[in-house]
Amino acid sequence: MRVSDEDRERTASRLQHAFAEGRLTRPELEDRLGLALTARTYGDLLGLITDLPSAEQPPPQDDVVELESKSDHIKRSGDWAVPRRLRVTSKYGSADLDLSQAVIPHPVVEIEVDLTYGSAKIILPEGGTANVDGFRSDWGHVSTTDVPGRPRPGVLHVVVTGAAKYGTLTVRYPRKRWFTH
Structure with missing residues (x-):
């Protein structure tokens, strides 16, 4: 029986979830995603997920991953699994969260700072959006230059809440690298 686009996307989401759990390597994920997005039948899709655990219930909305530091710098970058909800807390340190190469299996990420x-600096993947209306800085500022604040279909949307007494919040895209020959 032929599959729909929704069936392909559901399988792709399951593969991304398995990668985020460490069940697949990046090359395996890329190979399987390519096959999932071009699959024509249910048999094609089932062959991509039969070695994975059955679909699990999504985590409760109360689940939050906490990154805490009293005075050190909190940094996440490269290939890391981004949770649905993230709480970053530090008294004297700063936080850099680079989402541009991260594995993000859900369309909306909530970050409480x-x-x-x-x-705090949050780097979005190209095209991502961010709502920072729930964040305040008493003696600093909030900067979201060129980053749309409303969600858009098919791209990551980040909702930032919280506060910084003397610090700033910057949300931006990755810097363009210019190479000279």
Whole structure:
């Protein structure tokens, strides 16, 4: 029986979830995603997920991953699994969260930032959007230059809440690299 686009996307989502759990390597994920997005029958799709655990219930909305530091710098970048909800807390340190190469299996990520003297920088994947209306800085500022604040279909949307007493929040896209020959 032939599959629909929704069936292909559901399988792709399951593969991305398995990768985020460490069940697939990046090359395996890429190979299987390519096959999932071009699959024509249910048999094609089932062959891509039969060695994975059965679909699990999504985590409860109350699940939050917490990154805490009293004075050190909190940094996440490269190939890392981004949870649906993330809480970043530091009294004297700052936080850099680079989402541009991360594995993000859900369309919306909620980030709560609680900094006293530090600043936070969030780098979005190209095209991503961010709502920072729920964040305040008493003695700093919030910068989202060129980043749309409303969600758009098919791209990551980040909702940032929380506060920084003396720090700033910057949400931006990756910097373009210019190479000279």
